[in-house]
Amino acid sequence: MQMTSENSILTTKFAWPLGYYSDSVHVGLKPNQDDMGWLYSKVPAAAAGVYTTNQFQAAPTKLTKQTINSHHQIQAVVMNSGNANSCNGPSGWADAMTMQKIAAKKLAIDPNLVAIASTGVIGEPLPMAKIQAGINHLALSQSKGITKAILTTDTHPKTITLKCVINNRPVTLTGFCKGSGMIHPNMATMLGFVVTDAAIEGSQLQKLLRTTVDETFNQITVDGDTSTNDMVMVMANGLAGNESLNETNEDYPTFVTAFKQVLTKLAQEIAGDGEGASKLVEVNVTGAYNHTEGQQVAKAVVGSNLVKAMIFGADANWGRVMQAIGQTTAHVDVNGVRVAINGTQLVKNSVATEFDEAKVAASLKNSQVTIEVDLNAGSAAGTAWGCDLTYKYVQINASYRS
Template identity: 40%
Template sequence: MVKENKAGVTYAKGFKAAGVKAGIKKSGNPDLAMIVSDYDAVVAGTFTQNKVAAAPVYVSKNVVSTGTAKAIVANSGCANACTGQQGLDDANKTAVLAAAKLNIAADDVVVASTGVIGVTLPMEKIAAGIPAAVAALNNDGSESAANAIITTDTYIKSLTTEVMINGKKVHIGAIAKGAGMIQPNMATMLCFITTDADIDQVRLQLALSGTVEKSFNMISVDGDMSTNDMVIVMANGQAGNSKITKDNEDYHIFYSALAELCCEMAKKIAADGEGATKFITVNVHNAKTFSDAKKVGMSIANSPLVKTAFFGQDPNWGRVICAVGYSGVAMQPEQTIVKFGDIIVYKNGMGAQFDKNALQKVMAKHDIVIDVDLNLGHDKATVWTCDLSYEYVKINGEYHT
């Protein structure tokens, strides 16, 4: 069972973390995080598909390609994106500086950044912050690390879960940041996951890639795809389970636990959308394919008209069925049914008869569920999103760090 737990990335055996103030953020808030495994670990990662990817994405992809990692260094307040060769040099130097202090190889250090695009890293602050982070590493440091990676988030995001594999308790923990520029694939988000499971790198990457497709790639706040997002998982084998090297029952137990954790984290990110007042779940049923179901869900989730209607608590079902219609997938208006909560608002190609007072109560809730039944197949998908408020415009109109 997934739990909100400040232990986060230090929940698994053999991991330490820290978050410090390096002076990168103008606010003076914590802005440099470090996560370290005391033991050799395999690593897996998924990254933004934006062709304008930030320097740390390229560096960390190279680290993941080696199959091993022992540390993650992440800064907030500066994205180190669109910074050319200088940005790549700075990202690599960050890894080198951390590796020297930790006495490990530079290609065992994942680097990540989040913040304003087009600004180079203040390397003198990074160089001073890394030793401070190393000195602060401890078994209870996950909360401080989680605080150091957030930007416009209103709260830290920290989850844990555990499962039994071969009679051994396997722990998984995660921290994440993300509130705006949320759109697959993936979102403007960083998520760092640690586990003491003994699993080979191939299975770890397969598990992560599979779970990300049904979790972090199913959220949207504003339809913008970031330059910096990544999900990284390190597994150090300290749980003592028999090593997972095959697609067997042990693998599926691990996969299910990881998937549940990632889904819960994805929901937290969507619910914390910038300026959000509503958390909206869009379930698409009976599509011809999963891809069709996802497209319909994303079409609804990314519609400014839908999102503003829910902010204004306006039960405007027409905006929803309109988004279904222009999603580009096969659909028959007469066969499609739309529900807000448990109230049918559209069927037989037209608006349904419903109790307006009851529907207004649904719209007044913080958590709202939209169900769309295409009645064309057997596949389904769930997308998580939020409303679009005045505060979103204010936050992004004034965003500098």
């Protein structure tokens, strides 16, 4: 791959940035597939994280938040699926700390450089004998098996690798995540990880992550539920050799753009892979009073069960979009709203227009549906992503533990 410009940002085949190693293993938390692994940087990396606001925050999430907030630096993260280690009381906290210590010993690093991430069934004790055996079997390789080992009801891994040039140095950003159900984040998604070989201070990385999450992961919804284990974490080990990034660096905007592309792509992947989903739905709001209200309306529309069911049924029932808009507290010109679906205008000045019902219904059968809303109340905009609501969603969640 050849870059033609210092500011080029190119999507490329999945690869770890310089200095990162990973591995995965099957320990028996789930049947017949890898369910545990780790990601390791050969040098301590600047780190940042955002975490679920659910009051029942899981022990591994709490521990990772505490670890990263103490010095914004980690060197490894150990992950498992099949068991959330959530709502397990003091023993859950002890088990999370034990995972941290076992991994640190195996890697010969300080426990305070190890983050923990778990996902799966809530309220079941973590089988520590299996966990310890799994960690002891993990190696340092270039495997991407960890991107599958963290999956629960996901239908496929969600990954992206971008390359760009920062201060005349090639920089790689790789992201992967899991999330399919219990997705209505107020921070991030179920589990998301971004690693880069760029040099950037931890405090700057934390600021960038927080801002970017608000524009990406916080703008997706599958089912209106927020997990106890939601977390997005970033590591930057600096091995690309660029000048440490901040707002004064001339190439900082390039890194910010690439970083947002990574998080946006992962957020869209989660929305499109919602439990039982058959369609990715994007809602674009214009004419909002301010950006916050534009984001609020976009997420309200994409998160409405009536809208989601309408899209699943390929029914151009635009009244469901209107009710979702009206339930928000955003400024709206109630006599001037416009609504379009897949490029066809259905509503103008808050009343129906003439449109080809069959054409719109046919377009609603596509794998991607775009709804455009103009609130006619200002000049700001907002975007959110979600999916349709299908029979399969109920089927999956009616028997999640079995």
